[in-house]
Amino acid sequence: MHNRLVAAVFVAGAVVAVASAAQARDQINVVGSSTVYPFATVVAETFGRGSDFKIPKIESTGSGGGMKLFCAGLGTEHPDITNASRRMKSSELEKCRENGVMDVVEIKIGYDGIVIANAKAGAEIQLTLRHLFLALAKQVPEGNQEGGQLVDNPNQLWSDVDPSLPNTAIEVLGPPPTSGTRDAFNELAIEGGCKTFPGLKAIKKEDKNRYKAICRGIREDGAYIEAGENDNLIVQKLAENPNAFGVFGFSFLDQNRDTVKGASIDGVAPEFENIATRAYPVSRPLYFYVKKAHVDVIPGIREYVAAFTSDDAWGDEGYLTDRGLIPLPTDERAQFGDNAVNLTPLESL
């Protein structure tokens, strides 16, 4: 008796498992960047609730993880769209094509600013990219001067970097290397500061790998603290420690203006308008990529893309700007809006 009951339960489980294997899909599957996730999910919800289509499922896998899943092949078991906080790499497009994903439509949706912020009670400071490089790079020229020998970063106080900065220890909380925000910060802020030294910039032509190691390497002696992927946590820690600075996305600054304030970089404050006009130097484009072969096979992809690129969503006053997305300039918006309507695939990268 017991035997039979147990066997029946087990068989039932197995049947459920097998029956599900062959099933058509009527819901859009999206994967990709955790930076685009807050925007894509808002579009998905608005799109799904306002139409007869199901609300798309959106996984937060990171840009790289998303590309891997997206390029794995065609068919309902593979995602239809991937979000990315950087442009697709040519190696990734090749991988896609090897696996039969020939036509990929690229749509740039807007910009995301990366801010350096500290507690409201903390010092008001004016940073430059050069300051950031000197404070956070692994190796800096000796004496912080052009032409100095490269040495392990000796700067312990902000005032070591530049006398105009406060006399407090350098303590910066930021994302770990697995994060797309960190990649962008390294590339835009640290490398941006590195390039202000002509001697270091010249290395790029001689030895690209060495240049990358110098200009994108972040110090590991405790001045830069990897505080995890959770930006809310960084904001909380800043509120408790007025001497610390944090690196995170603009939307988190926007939501927490009562506890933290953003430092201006190269004289430009991290404000919505400044990021939109590209005057603020540390901002990066956000994208999503559509698998053209899935359009009209999985219902709703065309409509979802249209919803994302409608003026209501990504326009200058669209609902995505309320969530902290910085809209594209008008000409770029027209170009990618065309892409979205005609689903023009990428030729090459």
Add this chain to the structure above:
Amino acid sequence: MTSAAPTAISSQAAANRLLLRRQRAERRFQLYGILAISAAVGFLIVFLANIVSRGYMGFVQTEVQLTVNFDEELIEAGSYRKILRTSLAERFPDAGSSRAERRALTGMVSAGTVFVLRETIAADPAIVGTVQDVWVLASDPVDQFYKGRIDAALPEGERPISDASLARIAALEEAGRIALRFNRSFFSRGDSRNPEEAGILGAIVGSALALLVTLAVSFPVGVMTAVYLEAFAPRNRITRLIEININNLAAVPSIVFGLLGLAVFLNVFGLPRSAPVSGGLVLSLMTLPTIIISSRAAIRAVPPSFAEAAIGLGASRVQAIFHHVLPVAAPGTLTGAIIGMAQALGETAPLLMMGMVAFVAEVPGGFTDPSTVLPAQVYLWADSPERGFAEKTAAAIIVLLGFLLVMNGLAVYLRRKFEKQW
């Protein structure tokens, strides 16, 4: 002591000293124990107090009462947004008609209100053409302010709510048209990107479905394995090897099971991604060792005389095990299974690989529907920029802890109920 033979008195004194020292040592040891327990209890209290103080507000939500004119023409044209705008403009005639002003006004109520109006009409078509007082959810900034989480004393640019909105909230309060009400949608809806609308039901159902699969697979397999290894298997190198491997499996980090599940269940068997069936299978791999080990211990604890007596009276080995040994071992087996399930309920790492850390707004209706689970929902909300998600995160943790408490309580109850004295 220098003398070779100590006197009786001094040896008595020495013994007394020794006794005192031993008693002191014992008191010290007890004190350490009490300190350890109070530290543990203290941490628990701090943790619970922290979560509850952050989360209890997540169970209530600010709502605003609007007078809505369900105009037939507008409904037929599908302009629900216009219906909402008109009703807001009537409530606040001071607001200008510029685009920015209109946006600020719509920003008072939840972004989902338009859909709620549509759903209300779909549920009760009779209200078309009438004017009704409707309670709708306030937007996140209004809600956070009304709950006292935003300091109105700060200058306008530094808080997420404008002076105009503050004045409107005061006006609503005067008219009795704003109130904190029990947050029904938290328990009746799936995820949403509007914190005021986000619900936990989708994650609860997802967790329940995944755990059902886990139980259906790992309990029978685990108990059968334990019975075979304890009662039937010959003692040789192969069974010893299996035993060692099972014990090692119990210590394998859970993410490894996720990778295995991704390779086997998704890529080879082609099971759907993000579905409770695939997540449940991975969790069952993870809980199997726990169930096997505890079931074996429970079976071993049954005195051998039970089985021997049954066999002596003519029962077969299978009858002896299933009729006499297993029922006595049931409390231990069930406890092991429930502890394993509770572990599985709190697991996120392997499910990340199975695609269950995802935005799923619709409540899953079956084993193959995309879904998320409770701990994954906590993780996703904790990472959201909108202010309201902080209390939603804590509220979701309270719900998760509640489920764990119920499961552990069930384990205790079953153990008490089936425990037999002999």
